[in-house]
Amino acid sequence: MPPSDNDHELTPMGDADALQARLAEVQTLLARHRLVEDLVHRQEMPRHDLVESLVHKRHLAELRGKLDKMHPADIATILEALPLPDRLMVWNLVKAERDGEILLEVSDAVRETLIASMAPAELTAAAQTLDADELADLAPDLPREVVQSLFQTLPHEEREQLRAALSYPEGTVGALMDFDMVTVREDVTLEVVFRYLRRFDALPDHTDQLFVVDRNDVLQGVLSLSRLLVSEPETEVTAVMRSDTLRFTPHDPADDAAEAFDRYDLVSAPVVDAEGKLVGRLDVAAVLDYFREESESEQLAQAGLREEEDIFAPVWNSVKNRWAWLAINLVTAFIASRVIGLFEGSIEKLVALAALMPIVAGIGGNSGNQTITMIVRAIALGQLSPDHARRLYRKELGVSLINGLVWGGLLGVLAWALYGSLALGLVMTSAMTLNLLLAATVGVAIPVTLARLGRDPAVGSSVMITAVTDSGGFFIFLGLATLFLL
């Protein structure tokens, strides 16, 4: 059972200011400590001067005391906000038995730096303080030898749980679930249930319901604590339990389960295998983490970052993290450049084209991204039947037509005024309108096609649409200009 929060001071409200204040405290203590170290190091003080050594120790002891009282999530935040040497010094001050829960809380990139600083024996000890489901989260980052020695030291039941948890791929309910189930039988009275619960030191976190199982662990229903508490103790479990409850299997997509938690306001839900046997539990804390990680990695992906970065990691790590995206964009930009290259003769004759063409391409990209965002959303909400796709496409075409005529018209007038050519203005307006219609078409087609192919319509859509509206915009504008102006 995870240690309860009772013995940690919770940052009042967990707000950014309070955390900043704590961080500043830690940094002050570290700075004082370093000052003494520096003096000793520069030999301005005899190395073994007793008094100084005491001062030195006092700062570290004070820091250790503060850390002991902090919630693991807060310590994790502080570790993430410290440069590597400071980070490792604080890490060494943290009590060994808390290493495990803190490793679970820090970001992947920072976790790597902490694990790299620990000996295998330390890591094994830290891992042993964790539940099987937590271990499964940590295992991929641990050295192979540590995982092996863990398997050898775990009690049988937990070993099986760990094996099970490790077997479910990321993105499934199995990878998110824990094993903190409290089970009861259906043929006992609530009085018996009360007596049974009193034998616990504490119920697992987020226990809002007990799972009712038969002799073979097959789930019969759930008994909510609320029902338990408002019913008469003489009642039998079977009379107050709910049997038509939502249940998941370990292979269900985590997305669906998370959606159900949000939709039906759940706190916990049972996870059963194909035979209906209770194998785990999903709770709202895991779902909340999942939502936040998903929305974060989506944000990072949208900017072309492969993963979160440790802000104190070497430059090289950041370069690798951002490389792929820049390379892809370089390719699409190069293609667009070659499209312009086709019309160099036209540009030579009418140089105004060079100044105006990026506007056509850019606005097309913006409008296309708006369309894609709407369509991806409609797909995610299950609103996009084939029937509706056509309807939506017509609508997007309508929006593009209006925007093309209005904004394209405005730009046409500007081009006319700037370069004194009505024909150039008309080409500008037509090109804008056509490129916006292209953006709408491709903006609907890309996510719909990706979804039909069973791929995530959100991933990569934005690069693709920009590539199309850039090259397409240049081609349409320069092509029309070549046809009608030269």
Next chain:
Amino acid sequence: MPPSDNDHELTPMGDADALQARLAEVQTLLARHRLVEDLVHRQEMPRHDLVESLVHKRHLAELRGKLDKMHPADIATILEALPLPDRLMVWNLVKAERDGEILLEVSDAVRETLIASMAPAELTAAAQTLDADELADLAPDLPREVVQSLFQTLPHEEREQLRAALSYPEGTVGALMDFDMVTVREDVTLEVVFRYLRRFDALPDHTDQLFVVDRNDVLQGVLSLSRLLVSEPETEVTAVMRSDTLRFTPHDPADDAAEAFDRYDLVSAPVVDAEGKLVGRLDVAAVLDYFREESESEQLAQAGLREEEDIFAPVWNSVKNRWAWLAINLVTAFIASRVIGLFEGSIEKLVALAALMPIVAGIGGNSGNQTITMIVRAIALGQLSPDHARRLYRKELGVSLINGLVWGGLLGVLAWALYGSLALGLVMTSAMTLNLLLAATVGVAIPVTLARLGRDPAVGSSVMITAVTDSGGFFIFLGLATLFLL
């Protein structure tokens, strides 16, 4: 108290497929109904033909039966996925007493269409089925007369709660909290608490703890159901309650509270006023909704959409929703175009510049957006002390320098190969590197400045960086070319 979910069939797993299946069912029934309507309308059948009228009624009755058994969140999804006439037909089949809870679940845009179809008396009746905190969420969308008549009909306590809930601005704890608190006194035994709870029909959703208050409703601590259940009934509340618990005030930012729920895995938390009096409760379902809405509106904002769109709304609504963003981008694109205009003479002499310049601008924009995303994240995580800002800036400069030399070098070679001019290649490489350094500088400066000004660093950063790297990229590349090549 909100109606419990007990009497609704929950979609198995709430997954997209199951919902699609339900939607298809509804649509089939609607289609059959319409067929009959059409036949009647086209006079191919006598209008009062008894048999047909029965068939007609049977379909609607079947649909009504299905709707009655569905969870309000599922009905909301179906309403959102139906075009307006179908949507209103389904809406009319929903039992009147469920209107309120369904209005809470649908998106803002769809809610408008439903409310527009209802008479004031219907709306008042629907609203009366809701709790004060739910009413407060709905009130801004209701006609003024309905809100006024609600205030007159509500019992005193709820009226005060509604007044309070309406007084807190969006984005505060007060706007998210509910009033479903179960309170106990500290000087009673747990046995008394058990007897007290048994008098309830059901505990409010997400009750994981009872609030311990004194005679004046001042919060003394919390008693978790877990503690209650594992302790001996003879114990006094005061012996098992926690008094150092996290508490919020209605004016706390919702962001901070949500962050605390995620950080400390909370299910519910008390909300107190300045005197420590218990005034409300925040629960994890409200927090989860908040997170999802925030991440959604961020996604929409990033694509320049003001709000979610009803996919069946008229084209005109969509145009208005997307207008502002396109206008802003038009202005920045026009400025970039004028920068190019400054160098028309140079482009006339060396037309290759026109083909190469969008690459310099585009890659700068991509790299700048990567930097901004990292910095906004660091700010959100509280990792950006002034000391660290300098450090991060140096790092971003390093990343840009490497990327500029590598990718810029590659493009320089390509330009050299394509146009046979080494000097052009060198200008290309230098311009890329300089524009990436500019992107890094501005990518750090924009969010840091916005944060110092107390504004949300995520809003608008992306447009600004793209504006700078576009205009800047064109200026640097064309300027260098003019200086060194012509």
